[in-house]
Amino acid sequence: MSAITSADAVPVSSKAALNVAIIGTGVIGAAWATGFLAAGHTVTAFDPADGADERLRKQVSNFGAEADACTTTVLDNLTFAPSLAEAVANADFVQENGPERLEVKQSMLAEIDAAAPEAAVIASSTSGFSPSQLNALASKAPGRIVVGHPFNPAHLVPLVEVVPSTGTSAEVIERAMETYRAIGKKPILVRAELPGHVANRLQAAMWQEAYSLVDRGVVSVADIDTAISYGPGLRWAILGPLAQQSLSGGAGGMRHVLDHLGPPQEVWMHDLKQVHLDEDLKEKLISGVDEELEDRDPTVLTKQRDDMLLEVIALKRKYGELP
Template identity: 45%
Template sequence: MSNKHIRQVAIIGTGVIGASWAALFLAKGLDVVATDIAPDAETSLKRFVETAWPALERLGLTPGASLLRLSFTADLAEAVKGADLVQENGPERIDFKQKLYGQLDELLPADVIIASSSSGLTMSEIQLGCPSHPERCVIGHPFNPPHLIPLVEIVGGAKTSMETIKRVEKFYTSLGKKTVRLNKEVPGHVANRLQAALAREVYHLVAEDVVSAADVDTALCWGPGLRWGIMGQLVLNHLGGGHGGIEHFFQQFTGPMTAWWKVLGVPVLTPEVQKKLIEGVHAEVGTRSIDELAAERDEILLGLLELRKAADEEDEQRVA
């Protein structure tokens, strides 16, 4: 495995995800060169990073972390010059990505990893545009916002090398990320598929007037959502089985649970259903703006992250 340290990261695409990645990389003491051809992209990026910085300070900056280590250029070749890793956040269009990866293949040394934040496209498709060194291309899909949410899904394509997967996993882990490695490609990866399954039933319940938009959100965030912020579904099933654990859980609940599966909804998002959902959401959020909602989310999220960090440190002390 290459021992090359990742000290400089190139960010391609500085929308919501790219800007959030940039903030995280800077907080971890890395040099970041960002590129985007959108008008006012540099101004928007710097505004986002400055706004995110207090939260990152609260979580703890790496020595040497500085906003001054961020630079911007609209020129792709200049942006990736000297990069040890490229975090690509371009549009979810396979033609765009394949063309971009062809350019990167020509511009970058063979040992520079190209990681895509793509939430749905497969790396096997994307890396077809990278003929010389497809082995260094990998999915590194974050969860929004990446500077706060620890999850990164790592997915290799048909031609991705195991060395690349191990290197990128080591890199993300060094940033404090929680990585999951997919053993095979599936559309939407893992976390978005889980969200999609839940969203399908949420939309069905509202569309069928079983519950209002506000009440279905309450049921989620004040019920299972609180537990999911602590443990995953399978461990929670283990707890749900009492002292008999997961074995007793399946003995007790397999029948009822699989019976519910048979009556789960398959909603069609017609204009009428969308209108009902949209009206329900606006009634739920009231006068709160998108920025206000995001701030509320992030403040509570920071508290949860701090609590989990303290719990992890206590666990480490007990083990030591």
Template identity: 60%
Template sequence: MTEPDGPVAVIGTGVIGAGWAALFLAAGREVVAHDPGVGAEERLRDDVARLWPSLARLGMADGGVPDRLTFTDDPAEAVSEAVFVQENGPERSDIKQRLFTTLDQAAAPNTVIASSSSGIAPSQLQAMCTRYPERVLVGHPFHPCHLIPLVEVVPGPGTSETAIDRAMTVYSSLGKRPIRIRQELPGHVVNRLQAALWQEAYSLVERGVASVADIDAAISYGPGLRWALLGPLVNQHLSGGPGGLAHVLEHLGPPTEQWMRDLRPARLSPALVEQLVSGVDEELSGIDPNELVAQRDELLIQLLEAKRGRTALP
């Protein structure tokens, strides 16, 4: 599908919205932004300026300049000429209801309305739109969204194939790696995978099996290094040698099933929350948080640069 030409509307310009705005601008798009917060325009322009050097490292499209950003106090005005809408409002159904009613009334019939929501289902968002619910879907990014390529494209039961294809095309044009989620589930897919890991991590800390710092090291110095290059199933396949995944599942499937059955639920009691928070505070003691983020982002950029052109990586 040919990508629609015209301005993009970014509705809600907090951390996620600012990342989207900067990314669209770097891709050479005109961006019309809206956020009702006091001082939102100044914060957005400061955020775009702060993110711009990282995006420049990864490569700008022709016409990629921050000057193509405009701001309006009226959400209807923001989407009136937009060919694509990325909504990033608070995760509250009452706020979404008011906002989506406005967006649905003001946006052109063929304009896709994509929400960054991680917790509100696309079918709920569609129910808020009486005019053209078939163009509504979730386009869920991951923080920092100006760097992390993944976007979950989650259609609702009434989303049209045209809207899905258009969203996939728009996200791909930004250098994103969109994946289509084929069933509506709480948390979509990636947050469910993360939740499975968090559940066992919380449980291991609660039971005194490992410290917070050791849990983090177990991932960041272990499988997390491989996961940044290949997914868990392909990594498992490679660990099977010539026999691949079939060999792994034949020989390690039974004990793996035993481990999965032994995983423990975790309830976020006040005591466990305090244990987790104090553990992270201890792990990060003496580390400048700004430098931590800067080094994380620098390594993310280096990794993305290194992965480019590695055609054997799916």
């Protein structure tokens, strides 16, 4: 059997191994399974699709190999259950990865809530729904249902957004945060329920202006991508935009930046345009991306992106002063 590890995971000898249930074993579910197995936990998975067991094992092996994580935990720690109820029956932590349709997630999470031990934390990988929406049909312990949203590609990118509901206890929040930290993730706590959580909203703000600039003919799609990937995107991979802004203020830090550059920044922010994704704009964006990526193999692009991600993540570990 192939084996998997995570460079940032807390050794299982220093923390108790968890029984983790993975519900839904597509690409996101397989990424979660890889991370938990890498950290030395046992994983019980369920997915009703035909052939899901075999596909999951293959995907976990592929993800483990891609992340160069191959020294401690074998796939023998992965079990595929015949039903959702059996998968979660002894779980300490449940990660739900069903289709991004509210009624489907509500039904699945209600079933998980009914079958899982009351002490288990239940997290959903939803990219946009709030926990109060997700737990609407749960009756046993709906407050222990939180959002645990990863970032694509989820087997490589450390970010996880944890979003509790108003009924979630501090203990459940901390257990979710600590569970993710212990498998090498970098969780953030989102203190309000908002559509799209945080990272997707930040992306949406940038996409909005990018779409607007393309729509108005200010710049090409390719030049938008160059402007970010060869400009601020390089810095954002090292430090977040606010910490980076502070460094640009020199000895005066963020105060100097806001005092001296805040007024023109406000002018720029107030000039940002709303857009509507009508057919004309969609065609501009699609044709622009097609032109930018013409004669480039998407499989090669994805592989090179993921290889560079691993190198960037390794560099971030190397320079310990970076937050």
